[in-house]
Amino acid sequence: MGQRAAIYCRVSTADQSCERQVDELTAFAERGDYEVLGVFKETASGASANRTARNRIIDLAQARQIDAVLVTELSRWGRSTQDLLNTLDKLAGWKVSVVAMSGMTFELDTPHGRMMATLLAGIAQFERDLLSERVKSGLAAAKARGKKLGRQSGQRPKSDRLAPKVIALSAEGRSYRWIARDLGISKNTVAEIVKRRKSSEAPQVETAL
Template identity: 80%
Template sequence: MGQRAVIYARVSTSDQSCARQVTELTAFAARAGYDVVEVFKETASGVLAKRVARKRVLGLAQARQIDAILVSELSRWGRSTQDLLESLNRLAGWNVSVVAMNGMTFELNTPHGRMMATMLAGIAQFERDLLSERVKSGLAAARARGKKLGRQPGQRPKSDKLAPQVIEAVASGRSYRWIARDLGLSKNTVTEIMKRHRQRPS
C-alpha cells in the first residue's frame, strides 16, 4: 500500500473547471504509487478568499490521516509565498508533504526541503519589503503633489480608505505593528479593520 494522499485542485473563477487538474493528478498518483483517499476541489481567487476545502485538507493532515497532498502546481496550494511557507511548516510538524505534479516534493524534515524553506523565507521577506516600499513611495508621491494625507471634512475616515492596503499587507504576512507604522495608523486601527473584514459574510 502506497502513501495516503489527497488531491487538491483549485480554480479561480466559477466558469473554470477542476476536472483537468483532477484527471492529471489521479494519473500522476497512480504512476507515483500514492493511495488517493479523497479529492478536494475548490473555486477561490486571491489571497483573501476563504478556502474551505483547503482547511479540510489541513484538518486531515493534523489528524495524521494522510501522508501527502498532491497539487498540479504550488500556486494552487499557497496563497502567497509567506502563506506557502507557513503551511509547509505546519505540515512538516504532522509529517505531511506537498507534492507538485512536476515531481517537486516539499518535505521540511529533509536537507532539500530545509533549503527550499530557506529560499522561500527569503522570497517572502523580499515581497514584504517590496510592499513596504510601494506604500512609502505612494505616500511620498502624494505629499509631493501637495495632497493632504490627513482626514478632511466630509471625507471617509482614513482607516476606511486604507482598509484595502491593510488587508493586502496582512495577507502577505506583514505584522500589524509594521503595517500600522507604514500606513500611519495605530495598531488598534489595523486590528479593527481586520476584525471587520473577517466578520463580513463570504
C-alpha cells in the same frame, strides 16, 4: 498501496473547471502509487483567504490521516510565498508533505526541504520589503502632489456614512454577508452597526432608588 494522499485542485473563477487538474493528479497519483483518500476542489482567487477545501485537508493532516497533498503546481496551494511557507511548516510538523506534479516535493524534515524553506523565506521577505518600498514611494509621491493623506478633520468614517444603508438593508432581511459584499465593508462592521442601532433603540429601564 503507498502513501495516503489528498488531491487539491483550485481554479480562480466560476467559469473555470477543476476537472483537468483532477484528471492529471489522479493519473499522477497512480504513477506514484499514492492511495488517494479524497479529492478536494474549490473556486477561489489566488489571494483569497477563504479556502474551505484547503482547510479540510489541513484538518486531515493534523489528524494524521494523510501523508501527502498532491497539487498540479504550488501556486494552486499557497496564497503567497509567506502563506506557502507557513502551511508547509505546519504540515511538516504533522509529517505531511506537499507534492507538485513538477516533481518538487516539500518535506521540511529533509536537507533539501530545509534548503527550499530557506529560499522561500528569503523570497517572502523580499516580497514584503518590495511592497513596503512601493507603499512608501506611493505615499511620498501623493504628498508631493499636495494630496492630504488620511481622514481629514470633520470627515466621517465610512462605516458611519453607510450606517443608514446598513440598517435599511438589514430591515429588508438581507444577511450581514450580503450587506457587506454589497456596500464594500466587512461583515463585522455590518454587525457592529446593527448592534449599535439595536442598543440605541433598547428601552431604558429606570431603577427605583
